[in-house]
Amino acid sequence: MFDIVVIGAGITGSFTASLLAKLGYRVCVLDKQVAGHKTSCTGIVSKECLELLQANPAVIQQEAHSARIFSPSGSFIRVDRESPQAYVLDRPGLDSFMAARAQSCGAEYRPHTLVKSIDLHDNYITAVCRHARQDYEMQAGAVVIATGFGSNLTEQLGLGRINHYAHGAQAEVTCRGIDETEVYCGSAVAPGFFAWLVPVGKSQAKAGLLCRNNPREYMSSLLKKLADEGKIVRDDYPVNYGNIPLKTLGKTYGKRFVVIGDAAGQAKPTTGGGIYFGLLSASEAVDVLDASFKAGDLSARRLFRYQQRWQKILREELTIGYWAHRFYQKLDDRQICHIFDVIERHGIHESFLTSPDITFDWHGKIIIEAIKHRSLQRSLAGFNRGMLARIRQGGRPK
Numbered sequence: 001m002f003d004i005v006v007i008g009a010g011i012t013g014s015f016t017a018s019l020l021a022k023l024g025y026r027v028c029v030l031d032k033q034v035a036g037h038k039t040s041c042t043g044i045v046s047k048e049c050l051e052l053l054q055a056n057p058a059v060i061q062q063e064a065h066s067a068r069i070f071s072p073s074g075s076f077i078r079v080d081r082e083s084p085q086a087y088v089l090d091r092p093g094l095d096s097f098m099a100a101r102a103q104s105c106g107a108e109y110r111p112h113t114l115v116k117s118i119d120l121h122d123n124y125i126t127a128v129c130r131h132a133r134q135d136y137e138m139q140a141g142a143v144v145i146a147t148g149f150g151s152n153l154t155e156q157l158g159l160g161r162i163n164h165y166a167h168g169a170q171a172e173v174t175c176r177g178i179d180e181t182e183v184y185c186g187s188a189v190a191p192g193f194f195a196w197l198v199p200v201g202k203s204q205a206k207a208g209l210l211c212r213n214n215p216r217e218y219m220s221s222l223l224k225k226l227a228d229e230g231k232i233v234r235d236d237y238p239v240n241y242g243n244i245p246l247k248t249l250g251k252t253y254g255k256r257f258v259v260i261g262d263a264a265g266q267a268k269p270t271t272g273g274g275i276y277f278g279l280l281s282a283s284e285a286v287d288v289l290d291a292s293f294k295a296g297d298l299s300a301r302r303l304f305r306y307q308q309r310w311q312k313i314l315r316e317e318l319t320i321g322y323w324a325h326r327f328y329q330k331l332d333d334r335q336i337c338h339i340f341d342v343i344e345r346h347g348i349h350e351s352f353l354t355s356p357d358i359t360f361d362w363h364g365k366i367i368i369e370a371i372k373h374r375s376l377q378r379s380l381a382g383f384n385r386g387m388l389a390r391i392r393q394g395g396r397p398k
Protein backbone atom coordinates (compact mmCIF):
# COMPACT_ATOMS: atom_id res chain seq x y z
CA MET A 1 0.00 0.00 0.00
CA PHE A 2 1.26 3.45 -0.95
CA ASP A 3 0.75 6.60 1.11
CA ILE A 4 -0.27 8.61 -1.93
CA VAL A 5 -1.22 7.77 -5.49
CA VAL A 6 -0.78 10.54 -8.06
CA ILE A 7 -2.88 10.09 -11.20
CA GLY A 8 -1.17 11.76 -14.15
CA ALA A 9 2.54 11.98 -14.95
CA GLY A 10 2.20 15.42 -16.56
CA ILE A 11 3.99 18.47 -15.25
CA THR A 12 1.90 18.96 -12.09
CA GLY A 13 1.72 15.24 -11.27
CA SER A 14 5.48 14.70 -11.45
CA PHE A 15 6.23 17.94 -9.59
CA THR A 16 3.89 16.83 -6.79
CA ALA A 17 5.34 13.32 -6.75
CA SER A 18 8.89 14.71 -6.32
CA LEU A 19 7.90 16.95 -3.42
CA LEU A 20 5.97 14.19 -1.65
CA ALA A 21 8.68 11.57 -2.19
CA LYS A 22 11.28 14.01 -0.85
CA LEU A 23 9.18 14.34 2.30
CA GLY A 24 9.43 10.57 2.72
CA TYR A 25 5.97 9.49 1.47
CA ARG A 26 5.61 6.27 -0.51
CA VAL A 27 4.29 7.64 -3.79
CA CYS A 28 3.05 5.89 -6.91
CA VAL A 29 2.39 7.80 -10.15
CA LEU A 30 -0.02 6.23 -12.63
CA ASP A 31 -0.39 7.43 -16.21
CA LYS A 32 -2.35 6.01 -19.09
CA GLN A 33 0.58 6.96 -21.33
CA VAL A 34 4.28 7.60 -20.65
CA ALA A 35 5.65 10.80 -19.11
CA GLY A 36 6.83 13.08 -21.93
CA HIS A 37 4.08 12.36 -24.44
CA LYS A 38 2.60 15.88 -24.38
CA THR A 39 3.34 17.72 -27.61
CA SER A 40 0.42 20.13 -27.72
CA CYS A 41 2.05 22.67 -25.39
CA THR A 42 4.31 25.56 -26.36
CA GLY A 43 6.12 25.38 -23.03
CA ILE A 44 6.48 29.13 -22.51
CA VAL A 45 7.13 29.95 -18.87
CA SER A 46 8.39 32.87 -16.82
CA LYS A 47 11.69 33.09 -14.96
CA GLU A 48 9.84 32.48 -11.67
CA CYS A 49 8.30 29.33 -13.07
CA LEU A 50 11.66 28.12 -14.39
CA GLU A 51 13.16 28.65 -10.95
CA LEU A 52 10.36 26.72 -9.30
CA LEU A 53 10.80 23.86 -11.76
CA GLN A 54 14.58 23.69 -11.19
CA ALA A 55 14.70 21.93 -14.52
CA ASN A 56 17.73 20.84 -16.42
CA PRO A 57 18.86 23.86 -18.56
CA ALA A 58 18.94 21.45 -21.52
CA VAL A 59 15.13 21.74 -21.76
CA ILE A 60 15.33 25.49 -22.50
CA GLN A 61 14.90 25.87 -26.25
CA GLN A 62 14.85 29.64 -26.43
CA GLU A 63 14.86 32.83 -24.37
CA ALA A 64 12.17 35.32 -25.39
CA HIS A 65 12.98 39.05 -25.08
CA SER A 66 10.49 40.52 -27.48
CA ALA A 67 7.28 39.91 -29.37
CA ARG A 68 5.25 41.45 -32.17
CA ILE A 69 1.53 41.49 -31.62
CA PHE A 70 -0.46 41.81 -34.85
CA SER A 71 -3.88 43.42 -35.07
CA PRO A 72 -6.51 41.98 -37.43
CA SER A 73 -5.50 44.59 -40.05
CA GLY A 74 -1.87 43.43 -40.03
CA SER A 75 -0.37 46.40 -38.14
CA PHE A 76 1.63 45.42 -35.08
CA ILE A 77 2.85 46.56 -31.70
CA ARG A 78 6.32 45.48 -30.70
CA VAL A 79 7.19 44.82 -27.07
CA ASP A 80 10.80 44.45 -26.17
CA ARG A 81 12.80 44.21 -22.97
CA GLU A 82 16.51 43.77 -22.44
CA SER A 83 16.22 40.83 -20.07
CA PRO A 84 14.45 37.63 -21.10
CA GLN A 85 10.72 37.83 -20.40
CA ALA A 86 10.03 34.17 -20.87
CA TYR A 87 11.61 30.86 -21.73
CA VAL A 88 10.39 28.39 -24.30
CA LEU A 89 10.83 24.87 -22.97
CA ASP A 90 10.91 21.51 -24.70
CA ARG A 91 7.69 20.31 -23.08
CA PRO A 92 8.08 16.55 -23.68
CA GLY A 93 11.70 16.84 -22.51
CA LEU A 94 10.60 18.74 -19.41
CA ASP A 95 7.98 16.14 -18.48
CA SER A 96 10.49 13.30 -18.93
CA PHE A 97 13.02 15.16 -16.80
CA MET A 98 10.46 15.84 -14.04
CA ALA A 99 9.39 12.17 -14.01
CA ALA A 100 13.00 10.99 -13.82
CA ARG A 101 13.61 13.37 -10.93
CA ALA A 102 10.55 12.16 -9.03
CA GLN A 103 11.75 8.58 -9.50
CA SER A 104 15.20 9.50 -8.24
CA CYS A 105 13.46 10.91 -5.13
CA GLY A 106 11.79 7.51 -4.63
CA ALA A 107 8.44 7.76 -6.45
CA GLU A 108 7.35 4.66 -8.35
CA TYR A 109 6.03 5.19 -11.91
CA ARG A 110 3.54 2.92 -13.63
CA PRO A 111 3.08 4.01 -17.24
CA HIS A 112 0.33 2.69 -19.54
CA THR A 113 -1.96 2.43 -16.54
CA LEU A 114 -5.38 3.97 -16.93
CA VAL A 115 -7.24 4.79 -13.74
CA LYS A 116 -10.86 3.93 -14.41
CA SER A 117 -12.36 4.93 -11.09
CA ILE A 118 -11.60 5.83 -7.50
CA ASP A 119 -13.43 4.56 -4.43
CA LEU A 120 -13.14 6.49 -1.21
CA HIS A 121 -13.17 4.56 2.07
CA ASP A 122 -12.82 5.73 5.65
CA ASN A 123 -9.14 4.82 5.98
CA TYR A 124 -7.91 4.47 2.40
CA ILE A 125 -8.76 4.95 -1.25
CA THR A 126 -8.92 2.34 -3.98
CA ALA A 127 -7.95 3.16 -7.56
CA VAL A 128 -9.31 0.77 -10.16
CA CYS A 129 -6.58 0.55 -12.81
CA ARG A 130 -6.24 -1.01 -16.23
CA HIS A 131 -2.85 -2.12 -17.49
CA ALA A 132 -2.10 -4.49 -20.38
CA ARG A 133 -5.84 -5.28 -20.70
CA GLN A 134 -6.05 -6.39 -17.09
CA ASP A 135 -7.94 -4.59 -14.33
CA TYR A 136 -6.45 -4.42 -10.87
CA GLU A 137 -7.00 -2.41 -7.69
CA MET A 138 -4.51 -0.28 -5.83
CA GLN A 139 -4.85 1.12 -2.37
CA ALA A 140 -3.35 4.24 -0.84
CA GLY A 141 -3.92 6.69 1.97
CA ALA A 142 -4.79 9.54 -0.41
CA VAL A 143 -4.95 10.40 -4.08
CA VAL A 144 -3.83 13.45 -6.06
CA ILE A 145 -5.77 13.89 -9.29
CA ALA A 146 -3.45 15.51 -11.87
CA THR A 147 -5.14 14.15 -14.96
CA GLY A 148 -5.15 17.33 -17.04
CA PHE A 149 -8.25 18.75 -18.68
CA GLY A 150 -11.26 16.60 -19.40
CA SER A 151 -10.79 13.52 -17.24
CA ASN A 152 -14.02 11.93 -16.05
CA LEU A 153 -12.57 11.17 -12.61
CA THR A 154 -13.60 14.54 -11.22
CA GLU A 155 -17.14 13.91 -12.35
CA GLN A 156 -17.15 10.45 -10.75
CA LEU A 157 -16.09 12.06 -7.49
CA GLY A 158 -19.04 14.43 -7.62
CA LEU A 159 -17.04 17.56 -8.50
CA GLY A 160 -18.61 18.01 -11.92
CA ARG A 161 -16.69 19.00 -15.02
CA ILE A 162 -15.35 22.23 -16.50
CA ASN A 163 -17.60 23.27 -19.35
CA HIS A 164 -15.81 26.46 -20.27
CA TYR A 165 -12.66 25.74 -22.22
CA ALA A 166 -10.67 26.61 -25.32
CA HIS A 167 -9.47 24.32 -28.07
CA GLY A 168 -5.72 24.48 -28.63
CA ALA A 169 -3.67 23.33 -31.60
CA GLN A 170 0.03 23.38 -32.30
CA ALA A 171 2.55 22.25 -34.91
CA GLU A 172 6.34 22.21 -34.97
CA VAL A 173 7.30 24.00 -38.15
CA THR A 174 10.36 25.02 -40.14
CA CYS A 175 10.45 28.80 -40.37
CA ARG A 176 12.30 31.46 -42.33
CA GLY A 177 13.68 34.69 -40.91
CA ILE A 178 11.61 34.64 -37.70
CA ASP A 179 13.67 35.68 -34.72
CA GLU A 180 11.00 36.84 -32.29
CA THR A 181 7.62 35.62 -31.14
CA GLU A 182 4.66 36.75 -33.23
CA VAL A 183 1.09 36.84 -31.92
CA TYR A 184 -1.87 37.23 -34.28
CA CYS A 185 -5.30 38.55 -33.30
CA GLY A 186 -8.54 38.67 -35.24
CA SER A 187 -11.56 36.67 -36.30
CA ALA A 188 -9.88 35.20 -39.39
CA VAL A 189 -7.04 33.63 -37.39
CA ALA A 190 -8.38 32.82 -33.94
CA PRO A 191 -11.76 34.36 -33.04
CA GLY A 192 -11.96 35.29 -29.37
CA PHE A 193 -8.37 34.17 -28.77
CA PHE A 194 -5.05 34.46 -30.62
CA ALA A 195 -2.53 32.52 -32.66
CA TRP A 196 1.26 32.41 -32.37
CA LEU A 197 4.53 31.64 -34.05
CA VAL A 198 7.28 31.07 -31.49
CA PRO A 199 10.80 30.54 -32.80
CA VAL A 200 12.93 27.89 -31.11
CA GLY A 201 16.35 28.12 -32.67
CA LYS A 202 17.36 29.34 -36.13
CA SER A 203 14.83 27.62 -38.35
CA GLN A 204 12.38 25.85 -36.04
CA ALA A 205 9.24 27.31 -34.50
CA LYS A 206 6.01 26.35 -32.81
CA ALA A 207 2.89 27.58 -34.58
CA GLY A 208 -0.39 27.32 -32.77
CA LEU A 209 -3.65 28.86 -31.75
CA LEU A 210 -6.52 28.81 -29.33
CA CYS A 211 -10.11 29.01 -30.49
CA ARG A 212 -13.67 28.27 -29.41
CA ASN A 213 -14.40 25.69 -32.07
CA ASN A 214 -13.15 24.17 -35.34
CA PRO A 215 -9.47 24.02 -34.30
CA ARG A 216 -8.61 21.87 -37.34
CA GLU A 217 -9.93 24.43 -39.82
CA TYR A 218 -8.37 27.42 -38.06
CA MET A 219 -5.04 25.64 -37.77
CA SER A 220 -5.03 24.70 -41.40
CA SER A 221 -5.76 28.36 -42.36
CA LEU A 222 -3.04 29.59 -40.00
CA LEU A 223 -0.42 27.29 -41.52
CA LYS A 224 -1.51 28.31 -45.00
CA LYS A 225 -1.33 32.01 -44.12
CA LEU A 226 2.15 31.65 -42.59
CA ALA A 227 3.36 29.66 -45.60
CA ASP A 228 1.87 32.23 -48.03
CA GLU A 229 3.67 34.99 -46.14
CA GLY A 230 6.92 33.03 -46.46
CA LYS A 231 7.32 32.72 -42.69
CA ILE A 232 7.19 28.92 -42.70
CA VAL A 233 8.30 26.60 -45.48
CA ARG A 234 5.20 24.35 -45.89
CA ASP A 235 1.60 24.29 -44.76
CA ASP A 236 1.14 20.59 -44.03
CA TYR A 237 2.84 19.92 -40.70
CA PRO A 238 1.35 17.39 -38.29
CA VAL A 239 -0.79 19.17 -35.71
CA ASN A 240 -1.33 18.23 -32.05
CA TYR A 241 -4.51 19.22 -30.26
CA GLY A 242 -5.41 19.84 -26.63
CA ASN A 243 -7.97 21.75 -24.59
CA ILE A 244 -7.42 24.45 -22.00
CA PRO A 245 -9.78 25.15 -19.08
CA LEU A 246 -11.00 28.73 -18.76
CA LYS A 247 -12.70 28.21 -15.39
CA THR A 248 -11.87 26.27 -12.27
CA LEU A 249 -13.83 23.48 -10.65
CA GLY A 250 -16.05 24.76 -7.86
CA LYS A 251 -14.60 22.15 -5.51
CA THR A 252 -11.08 20.74 -5.79
CA TYR A 253 -10.86 18.49 -2.73
CA GLY A 254 -12.75 15.83 -0.85
CA LYS A 255 -12.16 13.07 1.65
CA ARG A 256 -8.62 11.74 0.93
CA PHE A 257 -8.18 13.53 -2.39
CA VAL A 258 -7.18 16.80 -4.01
CA VAL A 259 -7.36 17.91 -7.66
CA ILE A 260 -4.51 19.96 -9.17
CA GLY A 261 -3.43 21.55 -12.46
CA ASP A 262 -5.64 21.59 -15.56
CA ALA A 263 -7.91 18.98 -13.96
CA ALA A 264 -8.81 21.70 -11.43
CA GLY A 265 -8.85 24.44 -14.09
CA GLN A 266 -5.80 26.28 -12.71
CA ALA A 267 -4.78 27.88 -16.04
CA LYS A 268 -4.68 31.53 -17.07
CA PRO A 269 -7.82 32.41 -19.04
CA THR A 270 -5.91 35.24 -20.73
CA THR A 271 -3.17 33.16 -22.38
CA GLY A 272 -4.03 29.54 -21.59
CA GLY A 273 -0.72 29.08 -19.73
CA GLY A 274 -1.25 26.49 -17.03
CA ILE A 275 2.21 25.32 -16.00
CA TYR A 276 3.05 27.96 -13.39
CA PHE A 277 -0.35 28.13 -11.69
CA GLY A 278 -0.51 24.33 -11.69
CA LEU A 279 2.86 24.16 -9.93
CA LEU A 280 1.91 26.84 -7.38
CA SER A 281 -1.26 24.93 -6.55
CA ALA A 282 0.64 21.64 -6.40
CA SER A 283 2.99 23.14 -3.78
CA GLU A 284 -0.03 24.12 -1.69
CA ALA A 285 -1.52 20.64 -2.09
CA VAL A 286 1.71 19.02 -0.88
CA ASP A 287 1.89 21.27 2.21
CA VAL A 288 -1.72 20.55 3.11
CA LEU A 289 -1.43 16.80 2.49
CA ASP A 290 1.76 16.63 4.57
CA ALA A 291 0.15 18.45 7.49
CA SER A 292 -3.01 16.33 7.16
CA PHE A 293 -1.07 13.04 7.17
CA LYS A 294 0.85 14.22 10.22
CA ALA A 295 -2.40 15.12 11.97
CA GLY A 296 -3.92 11.76 10.94
CA ASP A 297 -6.84 13.63 9.43
CA LEU A 298 -7.53 13.37 5.70
CA SER A 299 -11.16 14.40 5.95
CA ALA A 300 -12.75 16.71 3.37
CA ARG A 301 -13.00 19.35 6.07
CA ARG A 302 -9.26 19.29 6.58
CA LEU A 303 -8.37 19.15 2.86
CA PHE A 304 -10.60 22.18 2.26
CA ARG A 305 -7.48 24.07 3.39
CA TYR A 306 -5.89 23.23 0.03
CA GLN A 307 -8.69 25.01 -1.80
CA GLN A 308 -8.52 27.98 0.53
CA ARG A 309 -4.78 28.25 -0.01
CA TRP A 310 -4.67 28.04 -3.81
CA GLN A 311 -7.64 30.36 -4.11
CA LYS A 312 -5.94 32.91 -1.91
CA ILE A 313 -3.09 33.00 -4.42
CA LEU A 314 -4.99 32.66 -7.68
CA ARG A 315 -8.67 33.48 -7.36
CA GLU A 316 -8.56 37.22 -8.02
CA GLU A 317 -6.09 36.76 -10.84
CA LEU A 318 -8.18 34.04 -12.48
CA THR A 319 -11.41 36.01 -12.10
CA ILE A 320 -10.00 39.18 -13.65
CA GLY A 321 -8.41 37.11 -16.41
CA TYR A 322 -11.66 35.30 -17.09
CA TRP A 323 -13.69 38.48 -17.48
CA ALA A 324 -10.94 40.15 -19.52
CA HIS A 325 -11.04 37.14 -21.82
CA ARG A 326 -14.85 37.34 -22.09
CA PHE A 327 -14.58 41.05 -22.86
CA TYR A 328 -12.01 40.41 -25.59
CA GLN A 329 -14.19 37.64 -27.03
CA LYS A 330 -17.02 40.11 -27.60
CA LEU A 331 -14.88 42.56 -29.57
CA ASP A 332 -15.09 42.55 -33.34
CA ASP A 333 -12.06 43.12 -35.56
CA ARG A 334 -12.81 46.82 -35.96
CA GLN A 335 -12.86 47.30 -32.19
CA ILE A 336 -9.63 45.31 -31.73
CA CYS A 337 -7.95 47.45 -34.40
CA HIS A 338 -9.19 50.56 -32.62
CA ILE A 339 -7.68 49.41 -29.32
CA PHE A 340 -4.37 48.64 -31.06
CA ASP A 341 -4.49 52.10 -32.54
CA VAL A 342 -5.03 53.82 -29.19
CA ILE A 343 -2.28 51.77 -27.53
CA GLU A 344 0.15 52.59 -30.33
CA ARG A 345 -0.77 56.28 -30.56
CA HIS A 346 -0.41 56.89 -26.83
CA GLY A 347 2.60 54.61 -26.36
CA ILE A 348 0.63 52.72 -23.69
CA HIS A 349 2.55 49.50 -24.31
CA GLU A 350 5.83 51.34 -23.78
CA SER A 351 4.75 52.88 -20.48
CA PHE A 352 3.48 49.49 -19.29
CA LEU A 353 6.73 47.80 -20.23
CA THR A 354 8.59 49.91 -17.71
CA SER A 355 5.95 49.31 -15.04
CA PRO A 356 6.92 46.90 -12.25
CA ASP A 357 3.32 45.59 -12.41
CA ILE A 358 3.82 43.96 -15.76
CA THR A 359 4.91 40.38 -15.31
CA PHE A 360 4.63 37.35 -17.50
CA ASP A 361 2.45 35.45 -15.04
CA TRP A 362 0.29 37.97 -13.23
CA HIS A 363 -1.98 39.88 -15.58
CA GLY A 364 -4.67 41.11 -13.18
CA LYS A 365 -2.98 44.36 -12.15
CA ILE A 366 -2.00 45.34 -15.63
CA ILE A 367 -5.49 44.60 -16.97
CA ILE A 368 -6.99 46.86 -14.31
CA GLU A 369 -4.35 49.53 -15.04
CA ALA A 370 -5.08 49.28 -18.76
CA ILE A 371 -8.83 49.74 -18.48
CA LYS A 372 -8.29 52.67 -16.10
CA HIS A 373 -5.81 54.32 -18.47
CA ARG A 374 -7.30 57.66 -19.58
CA SER A 375 -7.02 57.14 -23.33
CA LEU A 376 -8.13 53.52 -23.29
CA GLN A 377 -10.93 54.16 -20.81
CA ARG A 378 -12.48 56.62 -23.22
CA SER A 379 -12.26 54.18 -26.13
CA LEU A 380 -13.50 51.18 -24.18
CA ALA A 381 -16.40 52.95 -22.50
CA GLY A 382 -18.79 52.31 -25.38
CA PHE A 383 -17.92 48.63 -25.76
CA ASN A 384 -19.30 46.62 -22.90
CA ARG A 385 -19.78 48.40 -19.61
CA GLY A 386 -21.10 45.36 -17.77
CA MET A 387 -18.06 43.28 -18.48
CA LEU A 388 -15.65 46.12 -17.77
CA ALA A 389 -17.28 46.48 -14.37
CA ARG A 390 -16.82 42.77 -13.73
CA ILE A 391 -13.13 42.98 -14.63
CA ARG A 392 -12.72 45.95 -12.29
CA GLN A 393 -14.51 44.08 -9.55
CA GLY A 394 -12.00 41.25 -9.91
CA GLY A 395 -12.34 38.51 -7.35
CA ARG A 396 -13.72 40.88 -4.75
CA PRO A 397 -17.19 40.17 -3.44
CA LYS A 398 -19.82 42.57 -4.74
Ligand SMILES: Cc1cc2nc3c(=O)[nH]c(=O)nc-3n(C[C@H](O)[C@H](O)[C@H](O)COP(=O)(O)OP(=O)(O)OC[C@H]3O[C@@H](n4cnc5c(N)ncnc54)[C@H](O)[C@@H]3O)c2cc1C
Binding pocket: 007, 008, 009, 010, 011, 012, 013, 030, 031, 032, 033, 035, 038, 040, 041, 042, 043, 044, 045, 113, 114, 115, 116, 146, 147, 148, 149, 151, 153, 167, 168, 169, 170, 208, 209, 241, 242, 243, 244, 260, 261, 262, 263, 267, 272, 273, 274, 275, 276, 278
Ligand atom coordinates in the same frame (compact mmCIF):
# COMPACT_ATOMS: atom_id res chain seq x y z
C1 LIG B 1 -1.82 24.35 -27.62
C2 LIG B 1 -1.43 24.55 -26.18
C3 LIG B 1 -0.36 25.37 -25.84
C4 LIG B 1 -0.02 25.56 -24.50
N1 LIG B 1 1.04 26.37 -24.22
C5 LIG B 1 1.36 26.61 -22.93
C6 LIG B 1 2.47 27.43 -22.60
O1 LIG B 1 3.17 27.94 -23.49
N2 LIG B 1 2.74 27.66 -21.30
C7 LIG B 1 1.98 27.12 -20.30
O2 LIG B 1 2.24 27.40 -19.12
N3 LIG B 1 0.94 26.32 -20.57
C8 LIG B 1 0.62 26.03 -21.86
N4 LIG B 1 -0.42 25.20 -22.15
C9 LIG B 1 -1.17 24.62 -21.04
C10 LIG B 1 -0.39 23.47 -20.42
O3 LIG B 1 -0.07 22.53 -21.41
C11 LIG B 1 -1.22 22.81 -19.31
O4 LIG B 1 -1.66 23.81 -18.43
C12 LIG B 1 -0.41 21.79 -18.55
O5 LIG B 1 0.05 20.78 -19.39
C13 LIG B 1 -1.26 21.16 -17.43
O6 LIG B 1 -0.49 20.19 -16.78
P1 LIG B 1 -1.20 19.01 -15.97
O7 LIG B 1 -0.10 18.26 -15.31
O8 LIG B 1 -2.29 19.56 -15.14
O9 LIG B 1 -1.89 18.10 -17.08
P2 LIG B 1 -1.26 17.31 -18.30
O10 LIG B 1 0.07 17.85 -18.67
O11 LIG B 1 -2.33 17.28 -19.33
O12 LIG B 1 -1.03 15.84 -17.73
C14 LIG B 1 -2.10 15.00 -17.39
C15 LIG B 1 -1.62 13.55 -17.43
O13 LIG B 1 -2.64 12.71 -16.87
C16 LIG B 1 -2.73 11.51 -17.64
N5 LIG B 1 -4.08 10.98 -17.42
C17 LIG B 1 -5.27 11.58 -17.69
N6 LIG B 1 -6.31 10.82 -17.29
C18 LIG B 1 -5.77 9.69 -16.75
C19 LIG B 1 -6.32 8.52 -16.15
N7 LIG B 1 -7.64 8.35 -16.00
N8 LIG B 1 -5.47 7.55 -15.72
C20 LIG B 1 -4.13 7.69 -15.85
N9 LIG B 1 -3.55 8.79 -16.40
C21 LIG B 1 -4.35 9.78 -16.84
C22 LIG B 1 -2.47 11.99 -19.07
O14 LIG B 1 -2.00 10.92 -19.88
C23 LIG B 1 -1.38 13.04 -18.84
O15 LIG B 1 -0.08 12.50 -18.92
C24 LIG B 1 -0.77 24.94 -23.47
C25 LIG B 1 -1.83 24.09 -23.81
C26 LIG B 1 -2.16 23.89 -25.14
C27 LIG B 1 -3.31 22.98 -25.49
